[in-house]
Amino acid sequence: xxxxxILSPTGIVGYGFPEESFxxxxxxxxxxxxxxxxxxxxxxxxLGSGKSFTTVTAVKRDLSLMVRAxxxxxxxxxxxxxxxxxxxxxxxxEKGILLEIxxxxxxxxxxxxxxxxxxxxxxxxxxxxxxxxxxxxxPDITEKDLKDSSCIVAQMGTEPIIAALEEGAQIxxxxxxxxxxxxxxxxxxxxxxxxxxxxxxxxxxCAAIAAIPGSGSDCMMGYLGEDYFSIExxxxxxKCTVTSVAAHTLYEKSNPxxxxxxxGTIDLSQCEFLQETERRVKVRGTVYNTAAINTVKLEGSKxxxxxxxxxxxxxxxxxxxxxxxxxxxxxxxxxxxxxxxSSNYNxxxxxxxxxxxxxxxxxxxxxxxxxxxxxxxxVAETQEYASTVCSVARSTLxxxxxxxxxxxxxxxxxxxxxxxxxxxxxxxxxxxxxLENNEPVKIFxxxxxxxxxxxxx
Amino acid sequence: MKTRLRNLAAVIxxxxxxxxxLTLDIIFKDRKTFERVVTLGVINKPLVAKLYSxxxxxxxxxxxxxxxxxxxxxxVRPCGSGDLGERDVYGAQQHAPLMNLEFDL
Numbered sequence: 001x002x003x004x005x006i007l008s009p010t011g012i013v014g015y016g017f018p019e020e021s022f023x024x025x026x027x028x029x030x031x032x033x034x035x036x037x038x039x040x041x042x043x044x045x046x047l048g049s050g051k052s053f054t055t056v057t058a059v060k061r062d063l064s065l066m067v068r069a070x071x072x073x074x075x076x077x078x079x080x081x082x083x084x085x086x087x088x089x090x091x092x093x094e095k096g097i098l099l100e101i102x103x104x105x106x107x108x109x110x111x112x113x114x115x116x117x118x119x120x121x122x123x124x125x126x127x128x129x130x131x132x133x134x135x136x137x138x139p140d141i142t143e144k145d146l147k148d149s150s151c152i153v154a155q156m157g158t159e160p161i162i163a164a165l166e167e168g169a170q171i172x173x174x175x176x177x178x179x180x181x182x183x184x185x186x187x188x189x190x191x192x193x194x195x196x197x198x199x200x201x202x203x204x205x206c207a208a209i210a211a212i213p214g215s216g217s218d219c220m221m222g223y224l225g226e227d228y229f230s231i232e233x234x235x236x237x238x239k240c241t242v243t244s245v246a247a248h249t250l251y252e253k254s255n256p257x258x259x260x261x262x263x264g265t266i267d268l269s270q271c272e273f274l275q276e277t278e279r280r281v282k283v284r285g286t287v288y289n290t291a292a293i294n295t296v297k298l299e300g301s302k303x304x305x306x307x308x309x310x311x312x313x314x315x316x317x318x319x320x321x322x323x324x325x326x327x328x329x330x331x332x333x334x335x336x337x338x339x340x341x342s343s344n345y346n347x348x349x350x351x352x353x354x355x356x357x358x359x360x361x362x363x364x365x366x367x368x369x370x371x372x373x374x375x376x377x378x379v380a381e382t383q384e385y386a387s388t389v390c391s392v393a394r395s396t397l398x399x400x401x402x403x404x405x406x407x408x409x410x411x412x413x414x415x416x417x418x419x420x421x422x423x424x425x426x427x428x429x430x431x432x433x434x435l436e437n438n439e440p441v442k443i444f445x446x447x448x449x450x451x452x453x454x455x456x457x
Numbered sequence: 458m459k460t461r462l463r464n465l466a467a468v469i470x471x472x473x474x475x476x477x478x479l480t481l482d483i484i485f486k487d488r489k490t491f492e493r494v495v496t497l498g499v500i501n502k503p504l505v506a507k508l509y510s511x512x513x514x515x516x517x518x519x520x521x522x523x524x525x526x527x528x529x530x531x532x533v534r535p536c537g538s539g540d541l542g543e544r545d546v547y548g549a550q551q552h553a554p555l556m557n558l559e560f561d562l
Binding site for chain 2: 139
């Protein structure tokens with residue numbers, strides 16, 4: 001079996017990568033270029049709103065380098081979780097950028113989009129059949145949660161990508177995707193071990209994060225053989241060590257030895273990590289256990305309201321010594337001062353210097369800092385009402401009289417005028433569940449396109 | 458001799474593991490120290506619960522991972538990532554209580 005070379009240009013399309021590293025990768029004649037573009041890390045807003053956490057300019061820069069190279073080398077280019085959250089709107093944005101690049105460069109290729117967004121009625125039917133179960137610490141889901149969601153996607157496995165390649169696509173823009181799938185699918189299709197392909201994909205999807213120094217925006221090369229894989233960063237300033245690669249397997253997961261994904265789990269407990277050269281690490285011994293029941297992971301997000309915030313600070317030792325009490329009383333005062341209005345809002349104070357970063361997890365509960373930063377955080381049904389509540393909370397707190405007050409000029413220092421900022425729509429995750437399903441290709445429909453000399457035909 | 462965890466580890470970090478769990482990694486500087494800490498059993502579920510003011514069942518696991526000389530603890534997030542009341546969407550700044558833990562090695 002020939003060694004299969006996979007170039008991972010960057011951790012997320014739109015995070016950028018140095019052209020020098022990229023050219024070093026292309027010089028090694030990769031068989032595949034793949035990139036992950038998504039994550040739930042930035043929170044529920046992006047999935048719910050259909051927006052991306054990367055900008056068009058940054059994505060176009062990265063994608064144009066990748067597309068041009070894929071066309072020159074005549075190799076597949078697979079983008080997973082296109083547009084960030086991987087809903088249809090996100091994939092559509094990425095498709096628009098791809099077509100712009102094709103037109104500007106006069107390129108010719110066949111490409112496919114794969115939808116990962118799910119119809120709510122279908123999911124409600126599956127919920128009634130008990131096919132949807134919470135994942136880990138996620139709460140139970142109701143029919144209403146599904147109905148209220150503005151977007152629900154599932155992470156596809158390797159199967160729909162393999163199908164799109166079989167059907168002749170050279171470039172694939174996949175919706176929400178299991179992160180390793182864009183790297184693993186083309187290799188599995190050619191007969192490489194699923195265990196090694198997925199484990200390698202798991203490392204490559206983060207680009208050079210597994211190197212020292214680590215980077216999510218520099219290129220990494222993977223070399224896949226019959227019973228091993230190796231990885232090496234493409235910037236001469238970085239190297240992979242046994243420690244850096246083994247440490248990476250811990251990142252962002254609950255159990256470092258067992259990594260579950262759609263269709264099965266890879267087991268790393270018997271893995272050997274060997275320092276092959278000064279900058280290259282070889283891995284053997286990954287095992288793949290096919291799941292008895294095939295599942296895909298659902299992610300959903302729903303609108304909860306609109307946010308207005310006010311950022312301010314306080315430097316008064318008397319105020320700070322009573323701050324918890326003052327803010328509790330203030331919540332009551334604000335409610336009184338707004339009686340007769342909707343009253344449907346959530347008012348929260350984030351107090352930096354006290355427990356702003358850790359909230360209820362903060363162990364140092366009695367620290368008295370010399371100054372505090374306060375965010376008055378209001379979420380309500382409309383933007384106008386959120387701003388109303390925030391404004392009333394701000395003016396009430398500014399002039400609030402507390403025990404022993406000396407600084408009667410005002411309790412708050414505002415860095416800005418205007419003091420309130422409208423932060424727009426607020427979403428929350430409404431689904432993080434497993435969907436039992438035995439048709440891993442069919443539930444992720446593919447659409448094929450042909451571009452000739454820059455024109456969609 | 459008492460020593461702090463930050464002097465024994467190369468990495469002490471926190472990060473989301475999905476929107477409902479937070480995972481804490483301690484990667485030790487060398488295998489000997491890792492093995493010593495594991496043998497002593499000082500990093501365990503009750504300790505993590507105490508450090509983060511959690512109920513025992515909110516500490517989902519504490520796992521030793523020998524290939525990386527690492528101990529990993531996973532806890533339930535105080536709220537779903539980005540929910541009302543969120544303080545750290547990525548969960549990347551919840552590690553500090555581990556740093557000053559003191560042990561007799």
